[in-house]
Amino acid sequence: MDGRHTALGNIPHMTDGDIETLLAALTRETRRVERVDLSFGAVWIKRYGTERPPVWTKAQTGLASLFGLPFLRPSPALDSKGMTAREIRRIETFAAHGIPVPQVLYASGNALVLSDVAPTVTARLDALRDTDPAAHDALLVRCAADLGALHAKGLCHGRPHPRDFFVAGDGIGFMDFEEEPEAAMPLADAQARDLWLLFLQLTDRARLGEATARQAYGAWRAAAPPETEAALATMIRFLAKFLSPTRLIGRVHMGSDLRRFLAATGYLSEVLLAPRAADASKAGKDD
Numbered sequence: 001m002d003g004r005h006t007a008l009g010n011i012p013h014m015t016d017g018d019i020e021t022l023l024a025a026l027t028r029e030t031r032r033v034e035r036v037d038l039s040f041g042a043v044w045i046k047r048y049g050t051e052r053p054p055v056w057t058k059a060q061t062g063l064a065s066l067f068g069l070p071f072l073r074p075s076p077a078l079d080s081k082g083m084t085a086r087e088i089r090r091i092e093t094f095a096a097h098g099i100p101v102p103q104v105l106y107a108s109g110n111a112l113v114l115s116d117v118a119p120t121v122t123a124r125l126d127a128l129r130d131t132d133p134a135a136h137d138a139l140l141v142r143c144a145a146d147l148g149a150l151h152a153k154g155l156c157h158g159r160p161h162p163r164d165f166f167v168a169g170d171g172i173g174f175m176d177f178e179e180e181p182e183a184a185m186p187l188a189d190a191q192a193r194d195l196w197l198l199f200l201q202l203t204d205r206a207r208l209g210e211a212t213a214r215q216a217y218g219a220w221r222a223a224a225p226p227e228t229e230a231a232l233a234t235m236i237r238f239l240a241k242f243l244s245p246t247r248l249i250g251r252v253h254m255g256s257d258l259r260r261f262l263a264a265t266g267y268l269s270e271v272l273l274a275p276r277a278a279d280a281s282k283a284g285k286d287d
């Protein structure tokens with residue numbers, strides 16, 4: 001690999017052995033995402049065809065129309081060929097905007113072979129967690145900043161999670177583009193959803209508590225479009241109604257999903273819904 005992560009760029013030279021290994025792995029059809037070691041390094045095979053459970057999709061669509069909330073609408077469902085095509089198209093779009101993404105080395109009907117972009121941000125965070133909390137949280141802030149930069153370019157990740165981010169030089173690269181929420185809702189809503197999804201992870205992982213959440217939010221906000229922050233406020237106003245019942249349930253059993261929901265939605269509602277914070281946000285973007 002040449003260290004750059006542009007899509008459909010130079011394909012590394014494959015030996016006969018590599019082709020044999022890759023073909024064997026492609027036809028084995030075991031795991032959905034699989035790392036395969038070849039002579040020049042690793043590649044990743046990603047297979048499509050295991051669609052989202054339709055029950056959840058239907059429930060999500062129902063909820064979205066019931067509450068008139070676009071951010072609950074699921075991405076349009078596609079068959080495995082459609083999923084593959086969507087991921088390739090999105091990788092190309094992100095690459096065209098100068099965002100680091102894995103390179104597509106090979107595409108068949110329902111599988112992709114991607115260049116190795118390891119280490120993921122999750123792997124970096126795990127390594128830094130106990131050894132360097134400041135660097136750990138700085139990486140989280142960087143994720144929020146780069147998500148904001150991506151939003152400023154009119155893009156949306158769809159399912160931002162540190163395991164689908166990678167370290168690319170000083171910045172963050174992105175992978176896993178199966179979702180396309182902006183096809184089902186206005187872009188500002190889709191980007192607002194992105195920020196909330198990132199904060200589910202970020203507030204829970206931060207070693208330095210609210211200071212990190214504040215820096216991360218500030219970094220995202222400095223780059224992201226103002227209409228996305230307005231869409232986020234609407235979304236958080238709705239989600240905040242679930243804070244009290246969720247806290248009650250949490251007293252009986254605090255699972256990790258509940259904990260993340262409370263931390264992220266709690267923090268964002270303080271920032272976006274508290275009157276004092278609203279005044280501060282009107283004052284300028286430099287807080």
Ligand SMILES: Nc1ncnc2c1ncn2[C@@H]1O[C@H](COP(=O)(O)OP(=O)(O)O)[C@@H](O)[C@H]1O
Binds near residue numbers: 115116120177
């Ligand atoms: N090109 C790649 N380079 C490095 N790691 C990868 C690559 N593709 C996938 N992975 C790893 O596999 C995981 C799952 O792949 P992903 O594309 O996110 O599929 P899924 O839809 O199952 O989440 C990623 O979170 C990442 O850890």
Ligand SMILES: [Mg+2]
Binds near residue numbers: 163164176
């Ligand atoms: Mg993923």
